[in-house]
Amino acid sequence: MLQKTRGIALSYIRYRETSIIARVYTEEYGLQSYIVNSVRTARSKNNRIALFQPLTLLEMVVYYKNDRDLHRLSEVKTSYPFQSLPFDVAKSTIAMFVTEILNKVLKEEASSPTLFRFLAESVIFLEEAQTDFENFHLAFLLKLSFFLGFGPESDREFESQLRENSYPFLPDAETETALNIMLRYPFGTPIKLARASRNDLLDALVAYYQIHIDSIGEVKSLPVLREVLG
Structure with missing residues (x-):
């Protein structure tokens, strides 16, 4: 059955000689995998493989059957x-870091339009x-945690859960203020946070996710993110 979804x-990942299997989080069906044919050839029209670069927003017409793990696309842009x-x-x-986290935490389950x-x-x-996006990844992790069911209500709750799981996180006043701003205000709200404090908070947030989601494991993009944005 043909269905429209965002x-x-x-x-x-590569699939056979010219195709890929794309993982896409959809509005209607949650996390889905799609076979996309003939996108890795010199004759491929309009460089369609670029549509599946991390975080690209898509409009799709898909063949959907709820008893299949792999689906097919009719149209995509x-x-x-x-x-x-x-x-x-x-x-x-x-984007590389956010995509790695999403690949680890999103599951193949019923859709969540609010998420x-x-x-x-x-x-x-x-x-x-x-401007003011250097802390985006930190605020994103905090805000995403509420959709996943373990969002902290305050900086104190965040610190308490880390301590209870033997993670040594001792934020200064600047970091505590930054945490509360990220919890309560939208992306782009100016936040004063030193490079070292940003790195410490990033490590603490990843540890917080590891406490709540066993499948997180190693986050391979973390060293690059620290170097570029730390």
Whole structure:
């Protein structure tokens, strides 16, 4: 059955000689995998493989059957062409980190329109932001945790859960203020945070996710993110 849905590209792997299997978080069906044929050839029209770069926002017409793990696409196009995200080193590094986290925490389950809307709006903010996005990845992890069921209500609750799990996190007043701003205010709210404090908070947030989600494991993009944005 043909169905329309919006999606957010997460990753893809090569499949046979000319195709890929793309993982896409969809508005209607949650996390799905799609076979996309003939995108890795010199004759491929319009460089369609670029549609499946991290966090690309998609409009799709899909063949959907709920008893299959792999689905097929009838039509696909981007709903929001990027002008800066793939080309700005800082933004593309953030996108790489965010995509790795999403691949680890999103499951193949029923759709969540509110989660999809949050993710799409977050991507659009990152694409459009000209300033005050250096803490985006930190605020994103905090805000995403509420959709996953373990969001902290305050900096004190965040610190308490880390301590209870033997993670040594001793934030200064600046970091505590930054945490509370990220919890309560939208992306782009100016936050004063030193490089070392940003790195410490990033490590603490990843540890917080590891406490709540066993499958997180090693986050391979973390060293690059620390170097570029730390």
